[in-house]
Amino acid sequence: MENTQDLNNKPLSIKQYLLISSLLFALFFGAGNLIFPIHLGQLAGSNWISAALGFLCTGVLLPLLSVLAISITKSNGVFDIAKPLGNKFAIIFMILVHATLGPLFATPRTATVTFAVGFQPMIPAKYSGIALLIISALFFAATYMISYKENNITKQVGKILNPIFLILLFIAFLLAFLHPMGNAGIQSITPAYKNASFFNGFLEGYNTMDALAGLAFGVTVVTSVKQLGKTSPKSNAKATAWAGILSEILVGIIYVILIWIGATSLELFKVASDGGPTFNQFMTHYLGSTGNALLATLLTLTCLTTAVGLVSAFAQDFHNHFPKISYRQWLAINCGLSFIIANCGLNTIIQWSTPVLMLLYPYAILLIILSIFSPLFKKDAIVYVITIICITIPAFMDMLASLPAYAINNSFMQAIINFHNTYFPFAELGMDWVIPGTIGLIIGLIIHAFKNKK
Incomplete structure (x- = not known):
């Protein structure tokens, strides 16, 4: 029977809201959230503000709404969200979403961003291919071993790593404000962003995949709110919304700063093929080789925790719907395919x-x-x-x-x-x-x- 009354009738404390907000931030903010906004800034140039507004719609607002959708419909994930369209459609949509977040794109990206931003600049170009092979092999071997035991290591590591990484990022942001690389308002604009910067920013926000992640992992947030005693649908949705707003405000601020930095970087650097090299140039410009080495270490561990979350969710959901294959077998399939695709x-x-x-x-x-x-x-x-x-x-x-x-x-x-x-x-x-x-x-x-x- 559905709970219409809360187990906890008292309002949640600021500390409890911050706890849920921290969980949301950890779920949504990964490696891709660093490289796409800074690349967008380079593409948009002096039109960076309108591009940022479009990006915030799909990169901030939509992920928040996806978690609310899970809460309001009392769903357990992607399958339940799509179920009104029939079980067959729901299964197909679930497979496509998890494949996108899993072995096809998002999970391999955790290893390739780690390599592109943290290690590639320090490796001679002729050894780049073999270096990616070795680093991605070690990366996914570690991902599999941590996920295999289904323990809480990543949660504990994440509690330490996220603050350190954010402090490092804050220092770089502060230096960027005190000593800007250039004037964002006068930089060149790529052709696509001259007349449609908002819509291109909107589409660039797709690359974060956070709306899909919200559908896949939103139940984790909703369950956490329930554990705090907010068990009725109305109060659960309200608490989730407020925690989501706090989390997404932080994400949105980071996005806007990164987009601005991307635009200012055009004064010193050319438009890159993706945001990986640009982010590395930005960090090295302000923090030097020491900052780059520290960034490589923190980014590797941060991306590792993200990868563990992605492969675990994939294996759990697929095992629930296709139980003939065990959790650990799905885990091995995901890590193996992710390793292969990462090397592309x-x-x-x-x-x-x-x-x-x-x-x-x-x-x-x-x-x-x-x-x-x-x-x-x-x-x-x-x-x-x-x-x-x-x-x-x-x-x-x-x-x-x-x-x-x-x-x-x-x-x-x-x-x-x-x-x-x-x-x-x-x-x-x-x-x-x-x-x-x-x-x-x-x-x-x-x-x-x-x-x-x-």
Whole structure:
């Protein structure tokens, strides 16, 4: 039976809110959260403010809403969020989300960011490939061994590492304010960011994958709030929201500073292919080789704790839905595949993750919105089904359009992309799913209202 009363009727203390906020921060803030905003700053140049606003929508607001969606619907993860669309769709969506957060992109990225930011600048270019192989092998061997025992080592290490890492980051930020590399307001702007900086910033926020992470790991936060005695859905959602706001304010501040630093760095450095080299240049500029060595150590351990969280969640969820394969077997599969994909390099991982995120994010955004407002239409499946059907073609077309250049450099694919850009409103902005999704939602709500009236 559902709890309608709290076990703890007293308001949560500031210390308890900070505890939940710290958990949220640890769940959301990983290696990718450092490299993408600083790269965005380089791309946006003097348009960095409008780009930052777009990035904050998908990098801060959406992850917070995803955790709220889990709380409001009393879900246990991605599967439950998508369940109104049927078990088959929910299983497929769960597999895609966990594969994206797991062995395909996010988990390999923890090793490649560690290498690209912390170690690659200190290694001669000719040894770069073998160095990545060795470091990623050690990284995922350690990830597997820590996750194998399902212990709390990462939680304990995280309590020490996160504050140290944030202190180091704060020192670098302070130096960046006292001695800026350049004036962000006069830097050059890449072509894509001259007229659509907000929307490009919005899409760049997809790369953090935090909205997907919120759906996958939001139940951890909701459960933690319940353990503090806030067991009724209303008070649980309220406590989760306030803790989330505290956490995301910190994340948002860090993002804005990193975007600004990325823009100022154009005074001294060229636009990099991704944010890894830029972040390393920034830290080395202010803290020198000692700062770089310290950064490499802290980043390795911080990324390791993130990787352990990702592979553990993947193995637990897949074992729950596919119990014939044990937790430890799923763990080995994830770590093995992550090791292989990590050795493709950071740039390749980002290139191929973008199309997948362009496909998944419209579904995730609408499922989050539908979940939050589901009490208003009694979680009626018809509202979900019509809304999701309406965005399927635009989302698929967005995926094709964002494939790497060498994958679409043929007449057939170019014809499809030209058709897409010509006949789908806002296609060039990657937002062509918005109008169909809105129309689908309105139609679904009208049908729901007529059903209720009858």
